[in-house]
Amino acid sequence: MTQPHIRLTDVEMTFPRPDGVGEGIHALGPIQLDLRHGEFFAVVGPSGCGKSTLLELMIGLTSPTKGSITFEGQPINGSCPDGIGVVFQEDASFAWLTVRDNIAFGLRRMALDRREQDERVDKALAMMGLVEFADAYPSQLSGGMRQRVCIARTLVTEPRLILLDEPFGALDQQTRLLMGDEILSLWRKTGATIFLITHALDEAAMLADRIGVMSSRPGQLIDIVETHWPRDRDSRIVEQDAFGAVTARLWRSLRVESMKAIGKKEASS
Amino acid sequence: MSASTRRLFANMGWLTLAILVLWQGLYALIGDIALRSPVSTLQFTAKFITTPQFVTHLTETLKAFVLALLIAVTSGLAIGFLLGLKRFASEIFEPFLIAIYSVPKITLYPILLLIFGLGLSAKVAFGAIHGIVPIALFTLNAVRNVKPVLLKTSRVMGLSTGATIRTVIFPSALPEIFAGIRIGFSLTLIGTLLGEMFASQRGLGFLLMNAIGLHNVDVIVMLTFLLTGFAGMAGIVLLLINRRITAQV
Ligand SMILES: Nc1ncnc2c1ncn2[C@@H]1O[C@H](COP(=O)(O)OP(=O)(O)O)[C@@H](O)[C@H]1O
Ligand SMILES: [Mg+2]
Numbered sequence: 443m444t445q446p447h448i449r450l451t452d453v454e455m456t457f458p459r460p461d462g463v464g465e466g467i468h469a470l471g472p473i474q475l476d477l478r479h480g481e482f483f484a485v486v487g488p489s490g491c492g493k494s495t496l497l498e499l500m501i502g503l504t505s506p507t508k509g510s511i512t513f514e515g516q517p518i519n520g521s522c523p524d525g526i527g528v529v530f531q532e533d534a535s536f537a538w539l540t541v542r543d544n545i546a547f548g549l550r551r552m553a554l555d556r557r558e559q560d561e562r563v564d565k566a567l568a569m570m571g572l573v574e575f576a577d578a579y580p581s582q583l584s585g586g587m588r589q590r591v592c593i594a595r596t597l598v599t600e601p602r603l604i605l606l607d608e609p610f611g612a613l614d615q616q617t618r619l620l621m622g623d624e625i626l627s628l629w630r631k632t633g634a635t636i637f638l639i640t641h642a643l644d645e646a647a648m649l650a651d652r653i654g655v656m657s658s659r660p661g662q663l664i665d666i667v668e669t670h671w672p673r674d675r676d677s678r679i680v681e682q683d684a685f686g687a688v689t690a691r692l693w694r695s696l697r698v699e700s701m702k703a704i705g706k707k708e709a710s711s
Numbered sequence: 712m713s714a715s716t717r718r719l720f721a722n723m724g725w726l727t728l729a730i731l732v733l734w735q736g737l738y739a740l741i742g743d744i745a746l747r748s749p750v751s752t753l754q755f756t757a758k759f760i761t762t763p764q765f766v767t768h769l770t771e772t773l774k775a776f777v778l779a780l781l782i783a784v785t786s787g788l789a790i791g792f793l794l795g796l797k798r799f800a801s802e803i804f805e806p807f808l809i810a811i812y813s814v815p816k817i818t819l820y821p822i823l824l825l826i827f828g829l830g831l832s833a834k835v836a837f838g839a840i841h842g843i844v845p846i847a848l849f850t851l852n853a854v855r856n857v858k859p860v861l862l863k864t865s866r867v868m869g870l871s872t873g874a875t876i877r878t879v880i881f882p883s884a885l886p887e888i889f890a891g892i893r894i895g896f897s898l899t900l901i902g903t904l905l906g907e908m909f910a911s912q913r914g915l916g917f918l919l920m921n922a923i924g925l926h927n928v929d930v931i932v933m934l935t936f937l938l939t940g941f942a943g944m945a946g947i948v949l950l951l952i953n954r955r956i957t958a959q960v
Contacts, residue, residue: 501867522867532860538882547878548868 445515446476447603447635448500453509454660455495468660469495472509475654475663477603477635482626484638484646486692487656488700493639494531496661497607500637501528513603527601531608531639535580535588535595542567542576545594552599559598566594569624586613590621597628603635610645618642619677622649626676643696647688648679655695658702665695716951723947747932756933765918772914775831776903779838783899784892787843791850791888792876801851808851812844816902817909824910834906834914841902842895849891853884886957893949900942 454471470492477483487493498504500511501522511518513526522528536544545566549559567573570590580588589609596604606625610618626649629636640646646653647669655665669688671679679685731749738748747755759765790808794801820837827833857880865875881888907916915934922930 498863503863503866522869524869526867528864528867530860530863532858534858534860534864536861536879536882538885551868551870551874 444479447479447481447514448475448477448637449512450475450500451510451512453496453499453506453511455492455499455504456507470499470659470661471506473661473663477637480633480635481651482629482636482638482649483652483654484640484650485654485656486640486643486646486696487661488658488696488702488704489641491656491658491699492661493656494607497528497605497637497639500605501526525602527596527599527604529589529592529596529604529606529609531611533580533585533588533592535591537580540577540579541572541583541591544580544591545572545598547595548599562598562600563594566598569597569628570594586610586617589613597632600632601634603637605637605639607639608641609638610640610642618645619648619680623676625649630673643689643692644680644685647685647692648675648677653688653692655692656699658699664699665691667691667695715954719947719950723943743928745928747928752929752932752936755929756936759930759933760937768914768918771831772903772907772916775834775907775914776838776900778831778835779903780842780896780899782835782839783842783846783895786839787846787891787895788850788888790843790847791891792854792880794847795851795854795884796876796880798855801855805848805851808844808848812848816840817905820906820909829910829912834903834911834916837906838899838903842899845898846888846891846895849894850884850888853887853891854880856887857883886953889949889953889956893946893953896945896949897942900945904938 450473452471453473455469456465457467457469459466473496485493485496495504499506500513500518502518502520503522505519513523516523536547539547542563546559546563549562552559554562567576570593572587572590572594575583575587580591583591589611593606593609610621613621622645625636625638628634638646638649651669651671653667653669654663655667656662657664667688669684734749738746760769794804816837819840823833823836823840827836861879861883862875865879870878904914904916904919907914908920911917915938918930919934921927922934
């Protein structure tokens with residue numbers, strides 16, 4: 443009946459080796475995943491397991507070696523469909539533009555009158571706590587603030603699916619919790635589907651409706667945890683017993699994989 | 712005026728003073744055989760630069776230099792962008808460009824003269840070949856080094872290749888490109904003057920060569936003074952623009 447918002451079927455990615463010889467690097471998959479309209483989905487996994495690769499496949503930056511991806515029923519091949527917004531793991535702010543112009547960058551090529559554009563930018567500035575830095579350049583901001591500029595730049599285009607790749611990596615724990623609240627309220631207000639990649643288990647447990655746990659490379663979904671949180675949750679959810687239970691389950695699934703990622707064998711079994 | 716700009720001008724003032732003192736000292740040592748004092752140079756310059764003869768030569772040099780610079784900048788940028796956008800092409804041509812960079816261009820001058828004949832176009836060509844290579848090399852590197860995540864961002868936003876070059880690659884690469892233009896500027900000036908010195912009947916380079924032949928120390932010192940002053944001033948202007956560009960990065 444209801445179509446998934448984005449659907450990945452048997453998706454696999456193998457990168458050719460830089461020297462072109464040998465088998466290539468099997469980075470990801472096979473992956474099966476349906477994201478429901480309006481859900482908050484988080485992905486956790488050891489570093490190097492293919493999370494960023496997965497994200498690049500979902501926006502058509504790379505084509506999968508095998509399998510297919512559809513967004514709102516349409517296959518993705520080669521280009522990012524309108525309606526998807528991305529925040530990359532690396533700092534993608536434009537050094538030569540002010541914070542305000544950075545945020546407005548994607549809006550400028552949309553068919554919106556200037557007043558509406560300015561309103562959206564002002565709203566995003568307020569939401570991301572960047573009002574007093576509107577006329578600053580990224581070089582004058584901290585790494586965390588620059589990442590917020592990138593989030594704001596994505597938000598203003600009002601995407602229906604928002605993909606975030608470890609957006610809070612550069613933030614301290616307290617700011618992370620507060621940014622989590624911002625993302626949650628944004629998610630509620632916009633009704634967008636959110637796909638959040640993170641390496642922080644507590645962040646995933648606090649924010650998401652469902653959490654996909656990935657194995658070490660080649661990354662596969664080895665567990666999907668449902669949190670059953672109410673929609674109007676916020677960071678205070680960390681006080682609940684259920685939060686501890688979710689985090690514990692994530693860690694149980696991930697422990698062995700994380701050890702593989704740092705090159706250790708399971709000591710006791 | 713910002714504090715750093717004020718500091719720059721103060722430094723320039725002190726530097727000028729130091730040069731004048733040094734110049735005067737040198738003059739006291741060498742005397743009139745090969746040098747003139749700052750004061751007499753200034754007097755001579757003031758008289759000479761109003762003569763129609765000087766104005767003709769100056770206009771000729773300026774014309775050649777501006778044309779050469781225009782050609783150097785546009786072709787340098789074009790080559791730099793073409794190669795920089797194609798990783799494979801840049802790997803092939805970069806060593807080639809570096810090789811050209813280290814060849815003394817004077818060895819090419821006879822060929823240029825045969826192609827263009829004596830006159831403006833040979834000078835312009837000679838000036839331009841000095842400037843093109845550094846501008847192309849800097850642009851190539853700047854374009855190639857644009858952060859991949861910025862290119863990904865522009866792809867995700869659905870920007871066309873043209874829009875990506877205009878709104879992402881160019882501004883991102885501009886500080887480094889401008890560094891190339893600064894170097895290209897001085898080399899083009901040198902090239903143009905050399906061109907005038909060796910095969911021309913007009914221009915400041917010709918005046919200088921002529922004065923050397925006639926052992927006219929007044930003119931030699933005056934031209935050195937004027938050219939140094941011009942290069943210094945242009946250097947400051949370019950530096951100020953450069954600072955403005957890199958202020959954000
Ligand atoms: N363009 C590429 N070419 C070759 N290998 C790649 C490329 N991109 C990623 N990889 C490899 O794929 C694996 C997964 O990388 P990535 O998706 O960035 O992991 P994560 O985001 O989970 O840390 C890594 O081993 C990485 O070296
Ligand atoms: Mg990653």
